[in-house]
Amino acid sequence: MVKKKKKRHLLPVLAINGILKNNSIYGPYIFAGAFAVFVFFTLSSIIVNDLVYTLPYSGYIKVLMMIGLVVLGIILVPFLLYTNSFLIKQRKKELALYTILGLGKKHISIMLLIETLVIYLVVLFGGITTGLVLGKFMFILLLNLSGLDLHIQFELNGKAFLNTMVFFLILYLFTLIKNLVSVYRLTPSELMRSHKENDREPRFAVLRGSIGVIVLCGGYWIAINSKVDGFIFTNFFLAIIFVIIGTYCIFKAGLHVLLTKMRKNKRFYYKAQNFITVSGIHQRINKSSTSLSNMCIYSTMIIITLLCTVSLFFGMTHIVNYRYAYDVEMIFENQVTSSIPMENVKQFNKMVYIDLSLVQEENHFSVSEDEYAPKEKVRFLTQEQYEEFGNESLNLEDGEVAVFTNGPDLNFKEIHLGDQTFTVTEELEKIVGVNKSYGNVYLNVIYVILKNEKMVENTFHELGIDGKLAYKTKYIVMLNEENKVETIEKLSLWTSQQPGMLSFDDVISGEADTKSMAGGLLFLGIFCGIVFLICFLIIMYYKQISEGHDDRYNFWVMQKVGLSDGEVKSTIRRQIMTVFFIPLLFATIHTLVAIQMIVRLFAVIGLFEESVIVLSSIGVIVFYIFIYMFSYLKTSKTYYRIVRM
Known part of the structure; x- marks a missing residue:
C-alpha cells in the first residue's frame, strides 16, 4: 500500500521531469501550441465581438474570421498528430526503463495523462495570456487593414475563452489517447527497441507510386483546366486534395521505387559517397517520406498563402479601378421624371x-x-x-x-x-x-x-x-474632387426617394467595401502564413533530430572503418541536401501549376492583372527559397552535433 502511494506521488514528478529533461523537443512543440492558441483565441474574440458588426462595411469580417478558424483547425490536427508521434517515439526507451524499474502500464498512463495536462495548461495559459496582451493590437491591425473605425473597443467574451479551451482540450485528449494505445500495445522490450526500429518498406510500392503520380497529375489537370464558373472553389479544393494525396503517395512509395532503381544502377550506387547516402535514405524511407511529404505540403501552403497575400495587397487598387469607371451609378426600373441634382x-x-x-x-x-x-x-x-x-x-x-x-x-x-x-x-x-x-x-x-x-x-x-x-x-x-463625399451623400438620398429605384453604387463605398474584404484576407493571410511557417520549421527541426539520432551509430561505424572527418561531413551534406531540398522542389512545382488557378480565383473578386500575381509569385518563391536555405543551414548544425556526440 505504501509503495502504491509512493508511486502515485512520484508520477507527477516524473511527468514534469520528462518534459524538462526533453526540453529540446518539447520546447518547440509547446511554443507552436501556444502560438496556435493565441491565433485561435484572437480570431474567436473578434468573431464574438458584436460591436464589430455595427460598423459599415464589416460584413466580410465575421465570415473571413470563421474561415480562418476552420483552416487553423484543419492544419493543427495533422500537425499535432505528427509532432506528438515524434515526441512519443523519442520517449519510448525512457518509458520502457520505467516499466523495468517497476512502473506498470497503468502508472505510465497516469504519467502521460499528467504530462498532457501540464502541456495543455501551459499552452493554454501562454496563448491566452499573449492574446490578452496583444489582442488589442491585433484587433487594431485588422481594423486598420480593413479601413474600419479604429475607435471600436476590443471586448473580451467568455465564449472566446470557452471555444479555445474546448477545441484544444479535444486536440490534446486525442493525442493522449493515441499515446496510450501505442504504449499498451507494446511490451517493455518492444518499447526499448521501437525507437531504433526502421520502418518496413512500403507494400505494393510500384502500384502506390503509380497511383500517386496519376492522382497528382489529376490535381494538376484540374488546376490548369478549371474555368471561372460556379464550381471554381469546388475545383480548387478538389485540386488541393488530389495534390496532397498524390504528394503523400509519391513520397511514401514513389521515393522508395526511385531509390531502388538507383541502387540497381551499379555505376552510380557503388561509389563510396553515393552508396552511403542512398542506402542511408533508403533504410528510413517510410519515416522520411512522412516528414518530407509534410514539409512539402506546408511549404506549398506557405508559398501560396504569401503569394495570395502579396498579390491582394498590391492588387486592391486594380480591383477598385476596374469596378468603378464612374463615381456614382444609379439604376431605376424606368426613366426618372424628377430632375437629378447636378451640383458638382x-x-x-x-x-x-x-x-x-x-x-x-x-x-x-x-x-x-x-x-x-x-x-x-x-x-x-x-x-x-x-x-x-x-x-x-x-x-x-x-x-x-x-x-x-x-x-x-x-x-x-x-x-x-x-x-x-x-x-x-x-x-x-x-x-x-x-x-x-x-x-x-x-x-x-x-x-x-x-x-x-x-x-x-x-x-x-x-x-x-x-x-x-x-x-x-x-x-x-x-x-469633381471637391466636396465629392457630400455630393455622393446627396445623390444617395435623392435616389432613395425615387420610385422604381433598383440600386445605388458609388466609388467611395466601393473602395471601403473592397478594403474591408481585402483587409480581412490580408489579416488571415499574415497569421495563417506565420502558423504554416512555424509548423514547417518545427517539422524540419524534428526531422533533423530524428535523422541525427538514426545516423549517429552509422557514422561512428564509418569513421571506424576509415572515413575521414571531411568524408563524413561530405556524406552528411549530400544526404541532408538530397532529403531536405526535394520538398522544396515539389512545393515550387505545385505552386507554379497552381498559379493559373490562383489567377482565376482572383478574377472572381475582380483582380484581373495577371502581371501582379506573376510578379508576386516570383518574389515570394525567391523569398521562400532563402527562408528554406536559412532553416536548412541552422538545423543541419543540430544534425551534425547529434551525429558527432
Whole structure:
C-alpha cells in the first residue's frame, strides 16, 4: 500500500521531469501550441465581438474570421498528430526503463495523462495570456487593414475563452489517447527497441507510386483546366486534395521505387559517397517520406498563402479601378421624371437597356427555364440608346448588330438569338462607363446593340419573350474632387426617394467595401502564413533530430572503418541536401501549376492583372527559397552535433 502511494506521488514528478529533461523537443512543440492558441483565441474574440458588426462595411469580417478558424483547425490536427508521434517515439526507451524499474502500464498512463495536462495548461495559459496582451493590437491591425473605425473597443467574451479551451482540450485528449494505445500495445522490450526500429518498406510500392503520380497529375489537370464558373472553389479544393494525396503517395512509395532503381544502377550506387547516402535514405524511407511529404505540403501552403497575400495587397487598387469607371451609378426600373441634382457634376450619362440571362453555346444564345443551367448576362439596347449614352455613332441595318463585352473578345462573325441570325458588323473596344479586361471571364456582360426598338421586339419574340419590354435606366455620374463625399451623400438620398429605384453604387463605398474584404484576407493571410511557417520549421527541426539520432551509430561505424572527418561531413551534406531540398522542389512545382488557378480565383473578386500575381509569385518563391536555405543551414548544425556526440 505504501509503495502504491509512493508511486502515485512520484508520477507527477516524473511527468514534469520528462518534459524538462526533453526540453529540446518539447520546447518547440509547446511554443507552436501556444502560438496556435493565441491565433485561435484572437480570431474567436473578434468573431464574438458584436460591436464589430455595427460598423459599415464589416460584413466580410465575421465570415473571413470563421474561415480562418476552420483552416487553423484543419492544419493543427495533422500537425499535432505528427509532432506528438515524434515526441512519443523519442520517449519510448525512457518509458520502457520505467516499466523495468517497476512502473506498470497503468502508472505510465497516469504519467502521460499528467504530462498532457501540464502541456495543455501551459499552452493554454501562454496563448491566452499573449492574446490578452496583444489582442488589442491585433484587433487594431485588422481594423486598420480593413479601413474600419479604429475607435471600436476590443471586448473580451467568455465564449472566446470557452471555444479555445474546448477545441484544444479535444486536440490534446486525442493525442493522449493515441499515446496510450501505442504504449499498451507494446511490451517493455518492444518499447526499448521501437525507437531504433526502421520502418518496413512500403507494400505494393510500384502500384502506390503509380497511383500517386496519376492522382497528382489529376490535381494538376484540374488546376490548369478549371474555368471561372460556379464550381471554381469546388475545383480548387478538389485540386488541393488530389495534390496532397498524390504528394503523400509519391513520397511514401514513389521515393522508395526511385531509390531502388538507383541502387540497381551499379555505376552510380557503388561509389563510396553515393552508396552511403542512398542506402542511408533508403533504410528510413517510410519515416522520411512522412516528414518530407509534410514539409512539402506546408511549404506549398506557405508559398501560396504569401503569394495570395502579396498579390491582394498590391492588387486592391486594380480591383477598385476596374469596378468603378464612374463615381456614382444609379439604376431605376424606368426613366426618372424628377430632375437629378447636378451640383458638382463633371460628366453625366444615361443608358436605357434590357437585361436577359441566356444560355450560351458558342455564338448561339437561347432562353432556358432550367435555373441550374450556366447563363450569361446579355444586355440589349438600340443604336439610339447606345449613342445617347455618349458613345460614337453606329450605322446599323436590319439583321446587323454591334457587340461588346467587358471580358475577352467574342470574335463572332454571326450571332444567333433564338432562331434569328444577325451579322456582327463590329466588336466594340469600349463603352462609356464600362471597363474592359481580357482576364474577366466570370463577371462579364455581353452588350448587343440593334438598329431600333422594333428589332429588339422581334428578337425577344424569337427568344420566346412576349409582352411589354422591361427597360431599365442607368445613370452614371463623374464628380469633381471637391466636396465629392457630400455630393455622393446627396445623390444617395435623392435616389432613395425615387420610385422604381433598383440600386445605388458609388466609388467611395466601393473602395471601403473592397478594403474591408481585402483587409480581412490580408489579416488571415499574415497569421495563417506565420502558423504554416512555424509548423514547417518545427517539422524540419524534428526531422533533423530524428535523422541525427538514426545516423549517429552509422557514422561512428564509418569513421571506424576509415572515413575521414571531411568524408563524413561530405556524406552528411549530400544526404541532408538530397532529403531536405526535394520538398522544396515539389512545393515550387505545385505552386507554379497552381498559379493559373490562383489567377482565376482572383478574377472572381475582380483582380484581373495577371502581371501582379506573376510578379508576386516570383518574389515570394525567391523569398521562400532563402527562408528554406536559412532553416536548412541552422538545423543541419543540430544534425551534425547529434551525429558527432
